[in-house]
Amino acid sequence: MMMALSISQIFRNISPSIKSSIIITFILAIILIIIGIRLRKYKPTDEPKGIIIVIEWLVETMNEMCKSTIGKRYKKLAPYLTTIALLLFVYNISGLLGFRPPTASVSVTFAFSITTFILVEVYGLKSQGLGKHLKSYLDPIPLFLPMNIISDIAIPISLGLRLFGNILSGLVIMSLVYTVLGWAAVAISPxxxxxxxxxxxxxxxxxxxxxxxxxxxGKLPDEEVDYFDNMEES
Amino acid sequence: MKLLMTILEAAQFNSEFIRGMACLGAGIAMGLGAIGPGIGEGIAASKACEGTARQPEAAKQIRSIMLLGQAVSETTGLYSLLIAFLLMFAVR
Incomplete structure (x- = not known):
C-alpha cells in the first residue's frame, strides 16, 4: 500500500508553505556549504574579502548580542541563534522571490517556537539543576504554581503566533492588493x-x-545576567 | 404547532445568520483589537521621541528598543487578527 504513494504524489499533497520551506532550506544549505568550503581555505592571517566580511560581521554581531543578554554562557547559544536568524530571515523575505513565505504556515512557526521552548527549559535545567528548576515554579509562594506553568506554556504559543500573524497579515494584504488592482498593482507593490x-x-x-x-x-540565575556588567566586559 | 413551524422556519436561516454574525464579529474583533496596540505603540514612539530629544547620542539604541517593544506589543493586535480570520474562514 505504501509503495503506491510515489514521491510526486507525496509532494503534491503537502501545503505550499511546506513546499517552499523545503526548497528554500535546500538552497540555503547549498549556499552555506559553499561559503563554508571557502571559509576553510581562508587563513586567519589573510585579508578578508567578499562574502567572508559579511559572515564575520554576522558572527560578531550575534556573539555580541548573546553576550550582552545572557553573559558567559553565550558560546553554545550563538551558533544556534545565528542559524535560526538566517533561516527565519530568508523565510520571511522569500515573498520577494515569488515563494509563498513558509512562516505564513502555523506548523513552520510552531516548529521554531517549540524548539525555543525546549531550549529555554534545557537552559533552566542545566544552569540551576533539577531541584532548583522545579522549585522555581513555586516562586515566590506555592500558590503561584499554575501561573508559572501558564507563563511557561505561553512562550511557544506567543512566539509562534506572533511570527505567523505578522507574516500572514502581510501576505493577505499583498494578495488583496494584487487581486484588486490587477496589473496596476505594479505602481504600489514595491x-x-x-x-x-x-x-x-x-x-x-x-x-x-x-x-x-x-x-x-529569565531562566538563568540572577548573578549571571547582570546587564551592565556584561556590557562593560564586552 | 404554529410555534414549531416558526422554529423550523428560523432554522432554515440559521447557517446564513451564523455566517453574517461571524463576519460582523470579525469586523468588531479587528476594530476593537486594533485600538490597544495603536495607542500602545503611539505611547512608545512618543517616549522614544522624548528620549532622543533629550539624549541624541543614544538615538540608535532607543530606536532599536522602541522597535522591539512595538513589535512585542503588536502581538495583541495580531491575536485579534487571527480571531477575525478564524471567524471569517473557519465558521460556516
Whole structure:
C-alpha cells in the first residue's frame, strides 16, 4: 500500500508553505556549504574579502548580542541563534522571490517556537539543576504554581503566533492588493513589498531572536545576567 | 404547532445568520483589537521621541528598543487578527 504513494504524489499533497520551506532550506544549505568550503581555505592571517566580511560581521554581531543578554554562557547559544536568524530571515523575505513565505504556515512557526521552548527549559535545567528548576515554579509562594506553568506554556504559543500573524497579515494584504488592482498593482507593490517583506521580516527575525535570549536569561540565575556588567566586559 | 413551524422556519436561516454574525464579529474583533496596540505603540514612539530629544547620542539604541517593544506589543493586535480570520474562514 505504501509503495503506491510515489514521491510526486507525496509532494503534491503537502501545503505550499511546506513546499517552499523545503526548497528554500535546500538552497540555503547549498549556499552555506559553499561559503563554508571557502571559509576553510581562508587563513586567519589573510585579508578578508567578499562574502567572508559579511559572515564575520554576522558572527560578531550575534556573539555580541548573546553576550550582552545572557553573559558567559553565550558560546553554545550563538551558533544556534545565528542559524535560526538566517533561516527565519530568508523565510520571511522569500515573498520577494515569488515563494509563498513558509512562516505564513502555523506548523513552520510552531516548529521554531517549540524548539525555543525546549531550549529555554534545557537552559533552566542545566544552569540551576533539577531541584532548583522545579522549585522555581513555586516562586515566590506555592500558590503561584499554575501561573508559572501558564507563563511557561505561553512562550511557544506567543512566539509562534506572533511570527505567523505578522507574516500572514502581510501576505493577505499583498494578495488583496494584487487581486484588486490587477496589473496596476505594479505602481504600489514595491513599497508594500519593502515594508511587509523586508522591514517586517527583519523586525520579526530580530524580535524572535531577542525574545529567545530574554526567555533564556529569565531562566538563568540572577548573578549571571547582570546587564551592565556584561556590557562593560564586552 | 404554529410555534414549531416558526422554529423550523428560523432554522432554515440559521447557517446564513451564523455566517453574517461571524463576519460582523470579525469586523468588531479587528476594530476593537486594533485600538490597544495603536495607542500602545503611539505611547512608545512618543517616549522614544522624548528620549532622543533629550539624549541624541543614544538615538540608535532607543530606536532599536522602541522597535522591539512595538513589535512585542503588536502581538495583541495580531491575536485579534487571527480571531477575525478564524471567524471569517473557519465558521460556516
Amino acid at each position: 513599497i508594500l513589498h519593502l515594508y511587509f517583506d523586508l522591514f517586517s521580516g527583519f523586525i520579526q527575525t530580530l524580535v524572535f531572536c531577542m525574545l529567545t535570549l530574554v526567555f533564556i536569561a
